[in-house]
Amino acid sequence: MHVDRENIRNFSIIAHIDHGKSTLADRLIEKTGMITQREMQDQVLDKMDLERERGITIKLKAVRLNYKANNGKDYVFNLIDTPGHVDFNYEVSRSLAACEGAILVVDATQGVEAQTLANVYLAIDQDLEIFPVINKVDLPSARPEEVAQEIEDIIGIDASYAPHISAKEGLNIDQVLEGIVERIPAPVGDENKPLKALIFDSYYDPYKGVTCYIRVFDGKIYPGMKIKLMSTGKEFEVTEVGISTSKQIPVDFLSAGEVGYVAASIKNVKEARVGDTITDAYNSTDKPFPGYKKVTSMVYCGIYPAEGEDFNSVRDALEKLQVNDASLVFEPETSQALGFGFRCGFLGLLHMEIIQERLEREFDLNIITTAPSVIYKVHKTDGEIIDIQNPSNLPKPSEIDYIEEPIVSASIMTPSEYVGAIMELCQNKRGTFLNMEYLDQKRVTLKYELPLNEVIYDFFDALKSKTRGYASFDYELKGYNRSELVKLDILINGELVDAFSMIVHEEKAYERGRIIAEKLVDVIPRHQFAIPIQAAIGSKIIARETIRALRKDVLAKCYGGDISRKKKLLEKQKEGKKRMRQIGSVEVPQEAFLSVLKYDEKK
Amino acid sequence: MNELGIYIHIPFCIKKCDYCDFISVKLNDGLIEEYINDLIKEIEIYSKLISKYVIDSIFIGGGTPSSIDSKFIGKIFEKLYSSFNIDSKAEITIEVNPGTINKKKLEAYKDFGINRISLGAQSLNDKILQNIGRIHNEQDILNTIKLIKLEGFDNINSDLMIGLPEQTLHDVISSLEKIIELNLTHISLYSLIIEEGTKLYKLEQNGKLNLPNEDEERLMYHEAKRLLEKNGYRQYEISNFSKPDFECKHNLKYWTLKPYVGIGLNSHSNIWDYRYWNYSNFKEYHNYLMKGKLPIENKEYINTISKITEFMILGIRLNSGINREEFKRVFGTDMDYYYKDAIQKNINNGLIFDDGKNIKLTSKGLDLSNIVELDFYI
The missing domain is CATH 3.30.70.2570 (Elongation factor 4, C-terminal domain)
Incomplete structure (x- = not known):
């Protein structure tokens, strides 16, 4: 199973929602013969129904493909899937960190969008080689040349060699495969150095315990080895390492440059968080992988059992979800109106909606959710500063000196005819205008600073309705501002x-x-x-x-x-x-x- | 011997009224002939099943039973008399509509033993009658009643409606005054309900219906009730008023869980611990009878709990109310065992009162009876 580092290519596919990321992944898998057509579900990498329905990927996974290139050599491709939504920015950045390159899929009819940009910048931050691909060229409204120009103008990378493909029709997929070999650099690393591996995903498996997807940068990892997770210092013994194709295949070891999975009897995903570094417990690497952070919740809401629904069923369901989703946090709370329930924290609004829907669909629960809230920093008159996310816990006005609220920097990409409507909306949402940039004659990026509390109220729905769904929106937390709340x-x-x-x-x-x-x-x-x-x-x-x-x-x-x-x-x-x-x-x-x-x- | 009521449905009309969602079709000679024969067959089947009962009420309803030739009604009665044990003092009602009746028909009804006429007057305002798609005017109503009386019928009901499009309190009172003047024995006062699928429903959906608001409608109800009571009519059910001893025996069976059998299209029966109903489609109804079977579409077994529920939700609509002792006699348990909280809550809310023996609706309860019934529904 072991391959020469020279012949490994580790990459992700990045794209805006609906630009065809998953379809391209399917084609690559199909063309490399990893899975037969029959085995292949509609979109292999998106396992969860909900994801498939929404056309987005929530949890990331990796798949190993074997490819014989035109030069006659055998290559191993590790395709690392990334979630496409801003709520999961941190996870995206971690999976990109495991790669040397990224295929950028741009829709030939839509062009570059806000999320495309956000993801490209993440990839550039990780020093990845970007390999642009123009998709959906089979559509009558495709304008591949213009879109290639757009990629060059807006992103500033050479798109002259970008394959014009149709992932749906399987057109020019071989150009993509060859491009991966040629454009994306082989990994570098030293097998003789102490083990240094990055966790870019983890999930709970009822038989193996927590399974981590890792990228090995230096050294080797093998069963029986004692490893240490560097953020916590906790040590575990490796029970299994392997690679994942259409199924998981155990191997003797994974070494520098390789991507695979590792199981080490870890009980809880919280102990093997994305972004953490795995090293040899007895011979530790001196430098953990930079950029590890514990994810923090941006949005909170109360989740309560609806009338006739059992509190314990809701708790059990939340616990089950948390096993695979370390970014979901919850604690019990009570409401006079709704009785016993939970205060839950999420990465963002989409994450919140997904959890709510999974509770209702997968667990068949009737739940009531309260208005989403953000974390406010309350400066009390006695000098104490407290974080408040449940409005009921806000101190009396007489005890409050002032309150700070979270502010996000938002970028909204829109056809120019909606600029007026969007400015009015942002104005109405207490936004501060930063700048406006014309991407081309028809499209504009607006930059605003917006209070997160306005964004979570009904901003998305309002934006969608005012721009007939044509605007795309992206935001990240910027900091806290004092506000009259x-x-x-x-x-x-x-x-x-x-x-x-x-x-x-x-x-x-x-x-x-x-x-x-x-x-x-x-x-x-x-x-x-x-x-x-x-x-x-x-x-x-x-x-x-x-x-x-x-x-x-x-x-x-x-x-x-x-x-x-x-x-x-x-x-x-x-x-x-x-x-x-x-x-x-x-x-x-x-x-x-x-x-x-x-x-x-x-x- | 046990008593039983019989309902017979005549699903034919000259024209369907704009508010009506009952089973009825336009007069059609061929269909009438076939349908009457089917009724005869259904009666034939029942003759063996209910031979142990004494029939003490018969109600010929519709549709418009008076719209078809009286010879058909005659055929039905011929069969009824030869099949059942009909009490000589039985209350025998037929529904008639103004404009569909004449001297000859009434004479025939009298011959068949019919002793009660229920007239669908609805309103005595020509404009309003037109608004709801009635085919007659005020004068037709007055002429018809005169004729009915002339033929010697002394037990007469008139249906009146309130809450109609464009109707005012003044209209209601003046209609009622005209009817009261005629000294009928019974008056039914129905609130208009806009049912899905009717012409009025469509108009309302399109915002083209000027209905009195809730407050006005309730004022109509209570003023009408006051006027009726002042003139010697006693209310015995939410919508029904009569001179003493002229309550409709047949309708009372519905509220008091007494057995009745419905014959004809979509007719409902309550007997042998079942409620069941016939097919509402001519073809199916006909086919079953051709095979010598009762044309029952569906049935519901009435277990003790259902029966208790019915006892309460139907009984509360009667002015006599629900009798605690009767409850205990029928069900062997105190009413409080099931209903202590529900009764107390509704007393506290002023919807019912307890006179020591009976639970009854208050005046406010008459307006909000559904709330009480909902609390009694178990």
Whole structure:
């Protein structure tokens, strides 16, 4: 199994969503004969249904391909898959760090997009050789020459040799394979130095324990070896090393330049985090791999079992998800309105949505999620600084000196006709305009600084709706700014409902409060009594709506003795009632908690 | 001997009204002939099944039973009398619509033993009648009632509707005053319900229907109720008012879980611990009977819990309310065993009251009876 380092190529494929990354990966796998067509699922690397549905990759994996080049030599390709979304930036950077090169896939009809750029810069940061490929040239609207020019102008790399391919049709895939051999450098490293390997992915396997995908830079790793994880200093004994093709194949050892997996009876993925360096426990490398960081949650929300759902089932499901997703954090919390639940932390909004959907789909759970929140730094009058992500924990206004909120630098790439709409939106979201750059005559990149708390509210939906889906958006945390923030509370029939509380900018509070109150009027059914819905800051009511009292609720006569119809109606209403949350004497449907999060074009 | 009610459905109309979602089709001579023969067959099958019962109420409903030739009604009665044990004091009702009735038909009804006429008047305002697609006007109603009385019928009901498009409180009161003047024995007062699939539903969806709002509609109901009570009518169910001893025996069976058998298209029955209903499509209904089988589409077994639920949700609609002792007698358990919390909650909310013997709807409860029924539904 061992190959000459000269004949190894380690690379990733980077692309904007939908530009054809996974399809190209499929073609490469197919062409190198690693898996037969029959074995191949639609998109081999995207295992999870959810990923496939959304066309994105969440967890990264590596696959080893054998390729006989035109020069007659046999090569080993290690294709390392990367998640395509900004929420997983850190993971992307770690998997790129395991490579010498990256294939950049650009859609011949769409051209360069915000995410393409973000990923290219990550690759350039890692000193990777970038090998551009122009995909979807079979489409009638393809403009490969223009797109090649765009790559040169915007990214500043030579695209004259970029193969024009159609991954879908299998067109010119051999040019890509040859390009990998020619363009991407072979790995360098020293087998005789102490072991130094980078973890770029880890997951839990019920039989082997935690399995880490690694890239060996120096030395060797083999079963029986005592290894050390350098961020924690914890030591483990290697039980298995191997390579993954369509399945995992154990090998005697992995040495410098190689990519493979290692199992070492590690119990929890938290102990083998992405970005950590593995070394020989008895002969440690002097330099761990730079850039390791513990991922931090950017977005938080409460996840609660819906009516009739068991708290323990939700906890079990979260624990199971966490086994494979070290970036998911959660702890129990209680809400007066929703009972026992969890406060969960996520890498970003997409990560949050994915977890919510997996809980609902894979675990078949009924959950209620509260409005997402970010971490605020609260400077108290006594000099203490505390991190707050649950609005309910915000200290009394009298104890607060000032609050800081997280700010992101955002870049929005858009067809130029939407610039006005986007500027208006960013303005409305308290954005600070930084600059605007024309990529070509039709496309513009806008740079803004935006408070993360505005981004998580309904920014994505609003951007999508205002640009008919044509704008792409990318952001990264920049730092914290002092801001005039207040806690907005919602009172239903005079009772504060903690699940609706949120921290908002003072200037936004009135509008936000009014919108929520109006939505609640729509979704909460009328009761026998009038129900005031109030939005308040402290004891000051800033918006008020009323759900009118129900004056008439009489079922039809039972004509001709048709009692069954009446019972069916009652049965249905009863079912609906079961899914209500009782807040004081008011029954609140579950949709109420969701509805306040949704972007509404009318408002 | 056990008593039983019989309902017979006549699914034919000259024209379907704009609010109606019951099973009915346009008059069609061939179809009527076949359908009446099917009814005769269905009665024939029942003659063996329910020979042990005394029939104390018969209700010919529709559709518009008066829209077909009275000879067909005659054929049905001929078969009924020869098949069942019909009590000499049985209440025998037929539904008629103004504009579909004449002296000859009424004479025939009298001959068949029909002793109660239920008239679909709905309103005595021509504009409003037109709005809901009725084929008659106010004058037709007055003429029809006069004729019915002239033929010697002394037990007459009129249906009236409230909450109709463009209707005002004044319209309701003036319609009611005209009807009260005629001194009928029974008045049913129904709230319009916009059912899916009707013409009014479509209009409402398109925002073309000017309906009174909830407050106005409730005012119509309570003012009408007040006026009726002032004139010697007693309310005995949410929508039903009568002179003393003229409650509709047949309809009361529906609210009091008494057995009844429905004959004809989509008719519903409640007997032998089952509720079941016939096919609502002519072809299927016909085919079953051709094979000598009852045309039952589906049935529901009424276990004790269902029966308790029905006892409560139907009983609460009656002004006499639900009797605690009767509950205990029928089910062998205290009502409180199942309903203590539900009763207390609704008393606290002012929807029902407990007079020591019976649980009854309050005036507010009449408007919100569904809330109470929902709490009684187990």
